[in-house]
Amino acid sequence: MDIVVLVKMVPDTESRLEIVDGKVNESGFKYMVNPYDEFAVEQAVQFKEASGGKVTLLTLFSNDTSIDTDLRKMMAIGADEAIVLRQDGYRGDRPSANAKVISGAISEMNADLVIGGVQGIDYYQGATGPMIAQMLGIPHISGVTNLEMNGDKFTAKRQIEGGLQVIDCPGPVLITCQKDMTKVRFPALKDIMMSKRKPFENREVSLNEENDIQTNECSLPPARGGGVIIDGESAEEKVDKLIEKLKTEAKVL
Amino acid sequence: MSSIVVVGEVDGNEIKDVSQQVAAVAAGMGDVVGIVMGKNVAEAAMKLSTAKIIIAEDDSLENYDPIKFSSIVAQVVEQTSSTKVLMGATTMGKDLGPRLAAELNWGYLGDCLEAGDDGFVRPNFAGKVLAKSNPTSPVVASIRNNAYPAGESWSGTVENYSGNIPDSKLTTTSIEKVGAGDVELTEANIVVSGGRGLESPENYDEHIRPLANSLGAAAGASRAIVDAGWVPHSHQVGQTGKTVTPDLYIAIGISGAIQHLGGMSGSKIIVAINKDAEAPIFKVADYGIIGDLFEIVPVLKSKLGN
Incomplete structure (x- = not known):
């Protein structure tokens, strides 16, 4: 079973978000592996451990930032190799263009399973995965909380409103992982040492234009002022005042 | 005027409220054609508030399937020479939208907060930044x-x-019902969320769920208690969980870490109950009660339960 894991580099959640001339100032951003993608790495490694094969990390990123340390951590979990598509002018908010480049790379790899996180915690569109599947002409299942492999067939439980949709599918298929899918291991020291010797390829790709809709202007959401603190002698008095305000002032009850 | 396709979703014998919202938005943008797909959906489909409704009924459409649904919508787009497809940002819409965009060779905008002739607004970084676009190409x-x-x-x-x-x-x-009867977080008008201030998973079940039930609300949670294993991730509100925009959000024993605020600050009214007067949640709350949640929540439940 050869598995391609889609790994996106996203700005650290602590990154300061500042708008300059209608654009997010990204100069101070530090990048990390998208947390949802870590579940995909762990799941892929578990499948490999159960039935053999190879786990390849595939990342598209800009060509001026080193991400070796971050991807070596994923290789310490058990991934066998990493391919980083380096693109001058890369942006994380172009799912269509990015899916085109990534699907091009995957089409040369003969993967039985393509797996990634359900969404990037930068732009939250959850778009790149399904787009790659469509471009490769394979099915996809998104938001999966549980994935099992039986021979060459997969059974996925996909989170839907009020429950789980249980879906069977033969490979090749593209899966995107929800947070509950699996628990990411802490690699042992020897695996961390081993990961340093695994193949790591940087591959230049050219900047491409696709159908993505450009953002014209970014802004910070209107700041919510702190509201009223409700005083009272007792819990009961506070609650009475609150309910009164919710009914007559806010009109939400 | 160009044509717009609205994908309507069915819930039992009704059209989902979010689909009706999308239909209303689309009506301001051009001629609207609704498409509803499923098995035995005709009755519900006719309730979709679009001028024209196309119904695709088939046994094989009983459950959402991205390949079938995407293909059907793409064919409707072609028949009607449409230049936009709008749908609710449900688990189906968020899955179908990007696949369909790739099939049509169009752009995609996911989980929009605003849509209209004067542009689309969507959240970046869990709503900490709003990105506006004015697509001139099909979307x-x-x-x-x-x-x-x-x-x-x-x-x-x-x-x-x-x-x-x-x-x-x-x-x-199969479809496995989880928490049957629970209100879905992203569809709820009221969300009651609990955090570490609850001190134990038992207290979540004793205080948060009953209050949510008595209000017909969805039960949410902070990342801290999801990571601690008190409640499943499907309850998590925040940057690595769900983004909610209810009319009323009640945060109980939640301090308001920035990653939580990202997921709920779009709520119309926010109520915070916390014993720590310095908790950041009070900076975004419309109404705050500083005090012991174990005293306040039972009173709140008994008064709202009636």
């Missing part, structure tokens, strides 16, 4: 629940889908 967009008032049902023209339905290798074998 598929999914629109978040509660962003707009729902359109009213009216009698438009109805026809049956006449295109083909492709084969798919995906087979839905």
Whole structure:
């Protein structure tokens, strides 16, 4: 079973978000592996451990930032190799263009399973995965909380409103992982040492234009002022005042 | 005026409220054609508030399948020469939207907060930044629940889908109901969320769930207690969980870490109950009660339960 894991580099959640001339100032951003993608790495490694094969990390990123340390951590979990598509002018908010480049790379790899996180915690569109599947002409299942492999067939439980949709599918298929899918291991020291010797390829790709809709202007959401603190002698008095305000002032009850 | 396709979703015998909201938004943008796909959905489909409704009914459409649904919508787009497809940002819409955009070779805007002739607004970085765009090329967009008032049902023209339905290798074998009867977080008008201030998972079950039930609300949670294993991730509100925009959000024993605020600060009214007067949650709350949640929540429940 050869598995391609889609790994996106996203700005650290602590990154300061500042708008300059209608654009997010990204100069101070530090990048990390998208947390949802870590579940995909762990799941892929578990499948490999159960039935053999190879786990390849595939990342598209800009060509001026080193991400070796971050991807070596994923290789310490058990991934066998990493391919980083380096693109001058890369942006994380172009799912269509990015899916085109990534699907091009995957089409040369003969993967039985393509797996990634359900969404990037930068732009939250959850778009790149399904787009790659469509471009490769394979099915996809998104938001999966549980994935099992039986021979060459997969059974996925996909989170839907009020429950789980249980879906069977033969490979090749593209899966995107929800947070509950699996628990990411802490690699042992020897695996961390081993990961340093695994193949790591940087591959230049050219900047491409696709159908993505450009953002014209970014802004910070209107700041919510702190509201009223409700005083009272007792819990009961506070609650009475609150309910009164919710009914007559806010009109939400 | 150009045509717009609205994908309507069915819940039992009704059209989902979010679909009616999307239909209302679309009505301001051009001629609207609704498409509803499923098994035995005709009755509900006719309630979709679009001028024209196309119904694709087939046993094989009983459960959502991205390959079949994407193909059907793409064929409707072609038949109607449409230049936009709008749908609710449900688990189906967020899955179907990007696949369909790739099939049509169009752009995609996911989980939009605003949509209209003067542009689309969608959240970046869990709503910490708003990104506005004015697409001039064809686009598929999914629109978040509660962003707009729902359109009213009216009698438009109805026809049956006449295109083909492709084969798919995906087979839905069952739907497992989880927390049957629970209100879905992203669809709820009221959300009651609990955090570490609850001190134990038992207290979540004793205080948060009953209050949510008595209000017909969804039960949410902070990342801290999801990571601690008190409640499943499906309850998590925040940057790595769900983004909610209810009319009323009640945060109980939640300090308000920035990653939580990202997921709920779009709520219309926020109430915070916390014993720490310095908790950041009070900076975004419309109404705050500083005090012991174990004293306040039971009173709140008994008064609201009636």
